[in-house]
Amino acid sequence: MRRAPRHGMNEPIGRRRWAIAEGWIPSGSTGPAPQMTSHETASILNVSDADAHVEITIFFEDRDPAGPYRITVPARRTVHQRFNDLRDPEAIPRDTPYASLIESDLPIIVQHTRLDSRQAENALLSTIAFAAEE
Amino acid sequence: MRRAPRHGMNEPIGRRRWAIAEGWIPSGSTGPAPQMTSHETASILNVSDADAHVEITIFFEDRDPAGPYRITVPARRTVHQRFNDLRDPEAIPRDTPYASLIESDLPIIVQHTRLDSRQAENALLSTIAFAAEE
Amino acid sequence: MRRAPRHGMNEPIGRRRWAIAEGWIPSGSTGPAPQMTSHETASILNVSDADAHVEITIFFEDRDPAGPYRITVPARRTVHQRFNDLRDPEAIPRDTPYASLIESDLPIIVQHTRLDSRQAENALLSTIAFAAEE
Amino acid sequence: MRRAPRHGMNEPIGRRRWAIAEGWIPSGSTGPAPQMTSHETASILNVSDADAHVEITIFFEDRDPAGPYRITVPARRTVHQRFNDLRDPEAIPRDTPYASLIESDLPIIVQHTRLDSRQAENALLSTIAFAAEE
Numbered sequence: 001m002r003r004a005p006r007h008g009m010n011e012p013i014g015r016r017r018w019a020i021a022e023g024w025i026p027s028g029s030t031g032p033a034p035q036m037t038s039h040e041t042a043s044i045l046n047v048s049d050a051d052a053h054v055e056i057t058i059f060f061e062d063r064d065p066a067g068p069y070r071i072t073v074p075a076r077r078t079v080h081q082r083f084n085d086l087r088d089p090e091a092i093p094r095d096t097p098y099a100s101l102i103e104s105d106l107p108i109i110v111q112h113t114r115l116d117s118r119q120a121e122n123a124l125l126s127t128i129a130f131a132a133e134e
Numbered sequence: 135m136r137r138a139p140r141h142g143m144n145e146p147i148g149r150r151r152w153a154i155a156e157g158w159i160p161s162g163s164t165g166p167a168p169q170m171t172s173h174e175t176a177s178i179l180n181v182s183d184a185d186a187h188v189e190i191t192i193f194f195e196d197r198d199p200a201g202p203y204r205i206t207v208p209a210r211r212t213v214h215q216r217f218n219d220l221r222d223p224e225a226i227p228r229d230t231p232y233a234s235l236i237e238s239d240l241p242i243i244v245q246h247t248r249l250d251s252r253q254a255e256n257a258l259l260s261t262i263a264f265a266a267e268e
Numbered sequence: 269m270r271r272a273p274r275h276g277m278n279e280p281i282g283r284r285r286w287a288i289a290e291g292w293i294p295s296g297s298t299g300p301a302p303q304m305t306s307h308e309t310a311s312i313l314n315v316s317d318a319d320a321h322v323e324i325t326i327f328f329e330d331r332d333p334a335g336p337y338r339i340t341v342p343a344r345r346t347v348h349q350r351f352n353d354l355r356d357p358e359a360i361p362r363d364t365p366y367a368s369l370i371e372s373d374l375p376i377i378v379q380h381t382r383l384d385s386r387q388a389e390n391a392l393l394s395t396i397a398f399a400a401e402e
Numbered sequence: 403m404r405r406a407p408r409h410g411m412n413e414p415i416g417r418r419r420w421a422i423a424e425g426w427i428p429s430g431s432t433g434p435a436p437q438m439t440s441h442e443t444a445s446i447l448n449v450s451d452a453d454a455h456v457e458i459t460i461f462f463e464d465r466d467p468a469g470p471y472r473i474t475v476p477a478r479r480t481v482h483q484r485f486n487d488l489r490d491p492e493a494i495p496r497d498t499p500y501a502s503l504i505e506s507d508l509p510i511i512v513q514h515t516r517l518d519s520r521q522a523e524n525a526l527l528s529t530i531a532f533a534a535e536e
Contacts (some may be wrong), residue, residue: 013153013235013266019281021346021379022311043156045193045233059313059346077195078155078233098311098375099346101281109233109264111155128264130377132281132394145504147421147534177424179461212423212461212501243501244531245423250450262532287415289480289513290445327447327480367447367480367511369415398511398530400415 014107017132027094040083046073052106148241151266161228174217180207186240282375285400295362308351313377314341320374416509419534429496442485447511448475454508
């Protein structure tokens with residue numbers, strides 16, 4: 001007989017503001033598209049019972065920020081958003097350093113992953129984003 | 135003669151609620167099984183003197199969450215749990231984005247690692263999970 | 269009709285003091301320079317409306333620290349600073365373990381990335397830096 | 403004319419207790435030793451003006467913990483400690499999941515890195531360790 005912890009199953013988990021300082025979408029790829037296409041992803045998790053409305057702002061080295069890009073993360077769902085696929089209000093340029101600010105009306109969790117397939121074998125990186133205090 | 139710090143050797147370390155926003159088990163592998171099989175792992179550490187009862191819930195992009203998956207991390211032990219090996223109540227589909235919520239009745243530490251061996255050379259990523267405030 | 273969250277768009281995000289314990293610039297590279305040159309980068313994001321003045325101090329295993337290296341991260345910009353390119357007051361030696369302390373007069377976000385291209389295929393790692401409490 | 407921030411240059415940065423849930427030293431390697439030998443490293447930074455006395459305890463899946471392993475991180479120095487090189491009180495077995503608890507008498511910063519060179523091209527991972535509240 002074991003205990004069922006389930007502490008706080010209904011409590012929110014996460015933060016409303018996140019930042020990812022590292023960003024770079026390589027222009028080249030090897031391997032079959034789209035799985036092996038070089039890309040950067042913000043993986044977002046919303047464990048709450050309501051939809052989260054998320055805005056992403058992209059910062060650059062030598063121009064004003066782009067965005068906001070708006071996405072919805074439905075209640076009790078995850079969205080793995082490729083930065084490559086952001087189009088509105090503008091596409092993110094390749095081979096260009098950028099950073100991102102991710103703001104939500106509900107607590108979410110954000111993780112950053114890059115697949116770099118410019119060379120024959122892929123490189124993968126992932127890191128938790130920086131969560132602002134609330 | 136050096137000092138023995140041992141501050142808080144008996145104090146708990148960790149948190150009770152963790153989240154990993156990034157999840158993906160590749161369906162393909164190269165190299166000898168099982169070490170070189172593509173997999174995702176949640177490495178869990180319990181430094182306390184009692185067993186920790188852990189529940190994992192898996193979130194998807196387009197369906198309701200799966201779980202809870204129940205595992206026990208014994209007192210003063212680590213468990214490196216492959217998501218590939220979770221079977222009850224259901225296996226986690228391959229090539230499908232997911233995220234996970236990890237809840238425990240005692241403080242634990244959680245780290246996330248993926249070995250991707252779809253191509254000839256492996257890619258490895260690891261990141262600390264997000265820890266909820268308590 | 270969706271809500272525009274924009275909570276705190278004008279609030280600062282980040283911290284003033286960061287540390288990266290891991291540092292190593294490989295001396296060898298393969299692939300076209302400079303993109304594929306082995307390097308370590310501190311990606312810094314400043315979302316505030318004023319320029320951030322940043323000082324980097326480099327720590328070694330067997331000698332006194334080097335620095336400070338001074339860089340400016342303009343308002344609402346990111347700088348992806350390669351440690352390879354730091355020259356004043358001195359270059360950082362290759363194949364030598366180091367660590368870094370990054371201090372700013374305004375809140376910033378810092379992430380650490382290494383591209384290791386000593387062998388034919390690159391390895392990539394990235395991790396959020398450690399943020400001091402304020 | 404720019405400001406010299408130097409806020410808190412003499413304030414401690416870091417925490418006294420850290421944990422790394424993921425650990426695995428591969429038994430095989432390719433490439434020249436020792437740089438390309440598969441290894442796991444705890445990179446530790448001590449920015450304070452006094453030596454830090456550090457104790458590492460290693461946790462396993464199926465036996466009692468090993469240690470403590472004692473190392474000194476001198477004032478204003480970093481130590482990149484390979485787990486492969488820990489010998490006293492016992493070597494860490496290869497191909498075995500483990501986790502580590504790192505305790506210091508002064509605040510330090512800890513980062514975890516693995517070089518996996520079992521296959522022809524290396525895989526690298528790195529993540530910040532989990533810092534206990536104080």
